[in-house]
Amino acid sequence: LAKTTQPISMDSYEGQEVNITCSHNNIATNDYITWYQQFPSQGPRFIIQGYKTKVTNEVASLFIPADRKSSTLSLPRVSLSDTAVYYCLVGGDTGFQKLVFGTGTRLLVSP
Amino acid sequence: NAGVTQTPKFRVLKTGQSMTLLCAQDMNHEYMYWYRQDPGMGLRLIHYSVGEGTTAKGEVPDGYNVSRLKKQNFLLGLESAAPSQTSVYFCASSYSPVYEQYFGPGTRLTVT
Numbered sequence: 001l002a003k004t005t006q007p008i009s010m011d012s013y014e015g016q017e018v019n020i021t022c023s024h025n026n027i028a029t030n031d032y033i034t035w036y037q038q039f040p041s042q043g044p045r046f047i048i049q050g051y052k053t054k055v056t057n058e059v060a061s062l063f064i065p066a067d068r069k070s071s072t073l074s075l076p077r078v079s080l081s082d083t084a085v086y087y088c089l090v091g092g093d094t095g096f097q098k099l100v101f102g103t104g105t106r107l108l109v110s111p
Numbered sequence: 112n113a114g115v116t117q118t119p120k121f122r123v124l125k126t127g128q129s130m131t132l133l134c135a136q137d138m139n140h141e142y143m144y145w146y147r148q149d150p151g152m153g154l155r156l157i158h159y160s161v162g163e164g165t166t167a168k169g170e171v172p173d174g175y176n177v178s179r180l181k182k183q184n185f186l187l188g189l190e191s192a193a194p195s196q197t198s199v200y201f202c203a204s205s206y207s208p209v210y211e212q213y214f215g216p217g218t219r220l221t222v223t
Contacts, residue, residue, distance in 0.1 A: 032209055034211065036212075041217070042214075042216065042217070043115075043201045043203070043214025043215055043216060043217055044154070044201075044212075044214050045214070046211035046212065046213075049210075049211065087153065091208070091209075092208070092209055093207070093208055093209055101146070101153035101154035101155075102153045103151070103152060103153050104153055
């Protein structure tokens, strides 16, 4: 199963764009890349998922280079409410039971 | 739709006591999961189920048992609670392991 590496923490200000990069050097052919957001005292919430190139939804974009060994979650114009922990997961139909929510990236957005 | 619900929200146990945590989902998902999250840590998978009547061990199964007698319910049992099981427990469900998991609000368990 692909191991992921993310920064432990990031700081930003309201209105800025935030990019969180996740490294997954041994990603398998059938693996998808999924990002979750977790607020204190709540369960994680799905943000976005992708396989290759770029995926965009109403809250974020996910950039995946051709070699798929990394991915970048982009949050446009963050607000205070985006302060949370962000997890990058890599996995597919097989080995999913070994999916690991690591310690994630703790994003702090300041006024 | 209520999504994923968990009962109870909070519980305090004494060492050696037993309890059952209930997870229910109304999305007709085949896959269900139980995680634990310790302070400042990520989530670790305890047990999971790929369908009614099936269960399997995750990363940290010791001290826990599970049952999935109905598709919509996934129960997590602690037969003899230990202080090391003090944690927040999250249940989740998904249509398939590839697709997004929907999480419940969590159960905060303290074992003294």
